[in-house]
Amino acid sequence: xxxxxxxxxxxxxxxxxxxxxxxxxxxxxxxxxxxxxxxxxxxxxxxxxxxxxxxxxxxxxxxxxxxxxxxxxxxxxxxxxxxxxxxxxxxxxxxxxxxxxxxxxxxxxxxxxxxxxxxxxxxxxxxxxxxxxxxxxxxxxxxxxxxxxxxxxxxxxxxxxxxxxxxxxxxxxxxxxxxxxxxxxxxxxxxxxxxxxxxxxxxxxxxxxxxxxxx
Amino acid sequence: xxxxxxxxxxxxxxxxxxxxxxxxxxxxxxxxxxxxxxxxxxxxxxxxxxxxxxxxxxxxxxxxxxxxxxxxxxxxxxxxxxxxxxxxxxxxxxxxxxxxxxxxxxxxxxxxxxxxxxxxxxxxxxxxxxxxxxxxxxxxxxxxxxxxxxxxxxxxxxxxxxxxxxxxxxxxxxxxxxxxxxxxxxxxxxxxxxxxxxxxxxxxxxxxxxxxxxxxxxxxxxxxxxxxxxxxxxxx
Numbered sequence: 001x002x003x004x005x006x007x008x009x010x011x012x013x014x015x016x017x018x019x020x021x022x023x024x025x026x027x028x029x030x031x032x033x034x035x036x037x038x039x040x041x042x043x044x045x046x047x048x049x050x051x052x053x054x055x056x057x058x059x060x061x062x063x064x065x066x067x068x069x070x071x072x073x074x075x076x077x078x079x080x081x082x083x084x085x086x087x088x089x090x091x092x093x094x095x096x097x098x099x100x101x102x103x104x105x106x107x108x109x110x111x112x113x114x115x116x117x118x119x120x121x122x123x124x125x126x127x128x129x130x131x132x133x134x135x136x137x138x139x140x141x142x143x144x145x146x147x148x149x150x151x152x153x154x155x156x157x158x159x160x161x162x163x164x165x166x167x168x169x170x171x172x173x174x175x176x177x178x179x180x181x182x183x184x185x186x187x188x189x190x191x192x193x194x195x196x197x198x199x200x201x202x203x204x205x206x207x208x209x210x211x212x213x214x215x
Numbered sequence: 216x217x218x219x220x221x222x223x224x225x226x227x228x229x230x231x232x233x234x235x236x237x238x239x240x241x242x243x244x245x246x247x248x249x250x251x252x253x254x255x256x257x258x259x260x261x262x263x264x265x266x267x268x269x270x271x272x273x274x275x276x277x278x279x280x281x282x283x284x285x286x287x288x289x290x291x292x293x294x295x296x297x298x299x300x301x302x303x304x305x306x307x308x309x310x311x312x313x314x315x316x317x318x319x320x321x322x323x324x325x326x327x328x329x330x331x332x333x334x335x336x337x338x339x340x341x342x343x344x345x346x347x348x349x350x351x352x353x354x355x356x357x358x359x360x361x362x363x364x365x366x367x368x369x370x371x372x373x374x375x376x377x378x379x380x381x382x383x384x385x386x387x388x389x390x391x392x393x394x395x396x397x398x399x400x401x402x403x404x405x406x407x408x409x410x411x412x413x414x415x416x417x418x419x420x421x422x423x424x425x426x427x428x429x430x431x432x433x434x435x436x437x438x439x440x441x442x443x444x445x446x447x448x449x450x451x
Binding site: 021027028044045046047048090092095096097098099127128129130131132133134135136166167168201204205208209211212 | 216223225226227228247249256258259260261262274275276277278279281307308343344374429
């Protein structure tokens with residue numbers, strides 16, 4: 001549908017490329033590469049699900065994470081959890097009670113920062129599927145280098161902090177990290193990520209404007 | 216982010232023009248818009264549109280059908296359940312169709328509908344909390360164009376493609392109908408039924424519809440003449 005490349009070197013974000021509607025059979029899908037890391041996400045729903053997992057108030061989100069090897073692991077469950085909590089905040093589930101929305105994530109290439117790529121890709125797939133959302137969200141990763149300084153992207157750093165922001169007033173909705181860091185470093189990382197999330201939102205708008213001219 | 220009419224919008228954007236219009240008169244919020252705490256928020260990605268005097272909606276891309284009242288849809292009968300049929304319309308749950316909601320149907324005189332039949336019907340009830348209900352008559356009890364679709368060919372497509380070909384400004388159907396005769400029923404649930412004199416012509420109509428998804432009006436016209444000349448055998 002829309003292929004897009006954007007050079008985000010000013011902010012030292014990985015260049016992002018994306019294609020929407022990548023899969024023909026699913027209700028919404030997107031493939032996104034951030035640098036060398038590539039994720040493929042498909043969204044199906046709102047669908048009928050078995051009555052034990054139905055909720056009468058809102059739709060049930062189911063996240064399936066497939067790693068490259070195909071073997072499920074505890075780390076994958078953690079990633080599913082992060083993605084589900086973020087998506088539940090964004091999806092207007094109250095419009096689709098007693099239904100289920102399935103989000104399937106396939107890892108294609110992981111050269112660091114895969115979870116943040118998967119989150120951004122999930123957001124694009126949700127946009128493509130036409131499910132009603134409260135807001136879009138963007139995930140940005142920061143690294144902390146040996147001198148204790150915060151760098152955006154932060155490939156290869158031992159300590160990494162990732163933040164997810166909503167698009168309405170850029171509030172922090174999810175944060176996950178690895179390694180040790182001080183409180184000051186954390187606050188600086190959140191501020192840096194918040195500034196860089198603007199770029200991701202601008203990228204989303206670019207992708208949508210590419211294809212909405214044609215429909 | 217603040218947006219105005221005809222902008223590309225993302226979920227979470229808000230529009231103050233609609234609030235201002237709402238102070239003077241009633242406004243109608245279509246798909247993709249939602250009022251929350253005195254603000255109008257966008258819930259779908261696409262283009263914000265307005266039709267005078269006061270209707271607003273978002274043109275978005277969608278494949279999965281969410282039932283809406285008053286829309287004409289194409290469904291497949293999957294079950295006969297007592298005094299109603301269950302019809303699959305592609306939504307999250309199947310719709311019911313009472314056997315009395317056909318033209319001239321009475322308790323004695325049941326309509327002839329079999330499991331597997333394709334039905335063109337109107338959504339009478341469609342709310343998020345209840346299962347949708349279909350009818351095959353209008354409010355005068357006449358069937359109009361609704362009812363069982365015999366023969367022909369049904370295929371699925373995206374919902375905005377149906378909206379596009381039904382748009383009066385889209386030249387596709389006008390160009391095609393001059394080339395060869397065919398019947399067509401477009402359901403707002405992303406299913407299209409077509410029937411032409413031969414298999415070749417049916418496939419040509421189907422391909423023409425599917426091919427116009429990302430084309431402009433000019434490109435659609437040239438594609439139609441192209442397909443017609445292939446069909447007539449001028450080009451192999």
